[in-house]
Amino acid sequence: MTVSASFGAGGAEIAPAVAERLRLPFHDRVIPAQVAGRLGVPVEEAEANDETITRGLWRLVSSLGTMPDPVGGVLPTSALPDERAYRVQTERVLTEIVEGPGGVVLGRAAAMVLRDRPDVLHVRLDGPRDRRLAAAVAHSGRPEDEVRRDQEAADRARVAYVRHFYRCDPAESRHYHLVVDSTALPHDAVVDLVVTAAHARGIGG
Secondary structure (H helix, E strand, O other): EEEEEEEOOHHHHHHHHHHHHOOOOOEEEEHHHHHHHHHHOOHHHHHHHOOOOOHHHHHHHHHHHHEEOOOOOEEEHHOOOOOOHHHHHHHHHHHHHOOOOOOOEEOOHHHHHHHOOOOOEEEEEEEHHHHHHHHHHHHHOOHHHHHHHHHHHHHHHHHHHHHHHHHOOOOOOHHEEEEEEEOOOOHHHHHHHHHHHHHHHHOOO
């Protein structure tokens, strides 16, 4: 199962809860760690190129010509994998998850990567921008202006990533089996909906 969630839609809470209910592994932060291991770069660098992080960081590092070496010193960026290498390795990890242990994957444009798989349920969590902002502020306790800047940057980065590599808009409902306004319902109700949809497709215990 894949879960795509816009900023403030509660993906970080709902997706693992769904995985727990379905008795499936939850895959989120472990994915950039696996990508980093395969490419031989620090986990931080893989996370910086992850779908959920503004992609401009790669350009900044490249413009500096070097990046920190995990064992000390610096590495020339000419020796580092480019954006496409990160995408290819992320796609391989996602495919191996589906063909292996399965589970619930949050983000990583997984709905686009695995769109031709008949055994995967694709879910989108979204909601009006103002309600997503209010939810994020309530959850984090941070100033609204600060959270709004993060929301705008995250929304732009996610759309840019999917459009750049997959030539589509991640918010379009046609990419998903189930689209839920998770700002209009309690998270427990959203989890129930997603679990019901998963069971209907023969997913989970």
